[in-house]
Amino acid sequence: MAKIKLAKSKVDKLVEICKSFDNEGSELINVLHKAQETFGYLPAEVQEIIARELNVSVAHVYGVVTFYSFFSMVPKGEFPISICMGTACYVRGAEKVLEEFKRQLSVPVGETTEDGKFSISCLRCVGACGLAPVVTIGERVYGRVSAGDVADIIKEYQK
Amino acid sequence: MEKYKMHILICGGTGCRASASEAIQNNLQDAIKAKGLEDEVQVVMTGCFGFCEKGPIVKILPDNTFYVEVKPEDAEELIEEHIIKGRKVMRLLYVDPENKETISDSKHMGFYKKQIRIALRNCGFINPENVDEYIARDGYAALGKCLAEMTPQTVIDEIKESGLRGRGGGGFPTGLKWEFAAKNEADQKYVVCNADEGDPGAFMDRSILEGDPHSVLEAMAICGYTMGADKGVIYIRAEYPLAITRLKVAIKQAREYGLLGNDILGSGFNFDVEMRYGAGAFVCGEETALIHSMEGLRGEPTVKPPFPAESGYNGKPTNVNNVETFANIPVIINKGASWFNKIGSEKSKGTKVFALAGKINNVGLIEVPMGTTLREVIYEIGGGIKDGKKFKAVQTGGPSGGCLTEKHLDTPIDFDNLIAAGSMMGSGGMIVMDEDDCMVSMAKFYLEFTVEESCGKCTPCRVGNKRLHELLDKITLGNGTREDLDLLRNLSTVIKDTSLCGLGQTSPNPVLSTLENFYDEYISHVEDHKCAAGQCKALMQYVIDPELCVGCTLCSRNCPVDCIAGERKEAHVIDASKCIKCGACMEKCKFNAISIQ
Structure with missing residues (x-):
């Protein structure tokens, strides 16, 4: 993975986040949540600083980041597309919807389009099973989506 | 109001x-x-x-x-x-x-009509962000009663007598669990609420937290009183932003009213609640894994004993209950164990909340007495199968459960009957499937989930489930053999017997129950290379019936890979070699001219 150099202001921000949790190693998950909220994702450099500040090994931080699906080491797209793959959505055709998004945007799940606009991810049940299958883009929720609707949905964001 | x-x-x-x-x-x-x-x-x-x-x-x-x-x-x-x-x-x-x-x-x-709402009693009735409305419906009366009139042991006895069992999946008697935690002496103890609802298709815990957060706070305080704990922690999925907001509001209001904090209601009892966020790991629903995650570690389970009641969060005695279990507690205290234990079946008392979803007319959240039959749930409450299709199976218990069929429809639903039928209660997901659902694909879907969510600590779960998934994949691609079916069964049994925690011990259930109830379907996949439900892409082909096609061109215009040819007002043809089997044509066709073979 390409190394990025963090601006000093961002490093300071991270140090501050760690400090707000008393630099406690047991607060690691809370620190990561805050860090991801701030940076959008958790690149290696961010993890290194967190490890240093909390006085734990980088391997430990990396182990936790990769264990939990909520944490991401790659930046998400400007419009993050999430397809619900909960059982209720699955039996109502979510897989076909996912295939269509992947095909139209030519990116696999977990990655971002080259222009940085869209990223695709699967999530497990947003609890809107009455609207299955469900797709969320950012905060917006689309219900009862079929493969045929995909092109129109993408178009909304391509302007 | x-x-x-x-x-x-x-x-x-x-x-x-x-x-x-x-x-x-x-x-x-x-x-x-x-x-x-x-x-x-x-x-x-x-x-x-x-x-x-x-x-x-x-x-x-x-x-x-x-x-x-x-x-x-x-x-x-x-x-x-x-x-x-x-x-x-x-x-x-x-x-x-x-x-x-x-x-x-x-x-x-x-x-x-058939619902009895205990855990969901306030959902849809009160403004969850206003503690006064909760209090107006007997809120915090149970906590007051416990602190003023009952000793910790009489509260535990009341819960034991009520017959309440854990609603998160295990079904362990709640009163007994509280008693264990109460008996272990320590300078610090913890009450933990498990709100890491990871079962896809189940959303009852979230609905309770969003609709009635105080009921959980009140119950946690009662639990703290019985076991001598002054700290409560709610472990909640970060994916539930609304529930998190409502809980934060509720905690703040309860503190302002002196219902959380020091010297609650002048009783000298101290109790406060804080929140911890999950980060998307299904295994964290298992209590030892959940505790490790609360400590900032990877959420991997450990062998029990020691049980959390002896050594849990930070090595201290800890009692973990699920949201729905807690939501029942205030009602039991207010109305009495003898009221509660009249509801339900012999060994499963009270009600259960189910998230009814899938191919059913009335998708939603329901709460019925234990012992209600699947038929009542699916046909009377659920309004039957969508689009007049034929019922095929209902999956209960999520990735740990199994598929039940027509012959189980009159089984009264409770903890023990579901296990006897080869499934389990789980947290209460109930997904209804119709004739268009392929059971082999369904088993594969669940295994995909388990493979992704296995924490990797023990070999049977990490490697075994992966092999199960590969076998199922092979069968859905039309390359399976009869020997593979035996292998599936054997491997499933080994994984169940040798896995460390509840995830691995139950993950082969979807495979075993579909093998048991839909063996013919597996056979037709491996011997005839046919998927009757038309879901296994490799085994199917889209065709246009020239008799029914009017040549409206709608299908060819919607085909994403331009593999449909034909002139206007003439029958169209699909080029099978180019078709990606997305189904867009069939969905768009207004004349039912396109079918799967």
């Missing part, structure tokens, strides 16, 4: 909010203001009503009118007609699909 003459309740659950219930609220408020009725009519955003299929729901009190599928633009008419002129807006009322009668009061609807 008494100051107003009328109350308009709007569902603020995640499903209804996704269908613009906030806009409805705003429009209603604007319309009320325009008519100068602010002092007489109050608009309240409540928790989930449960009837998600017909959302967004708007209910008007005191006359209990239940409006369904309301849109923001209906707001003005509702105020003008119902509130001012006292006339119901007929087109927004629920119509019984059987006799086509219009029903305005929810208690007469098939969906609600």
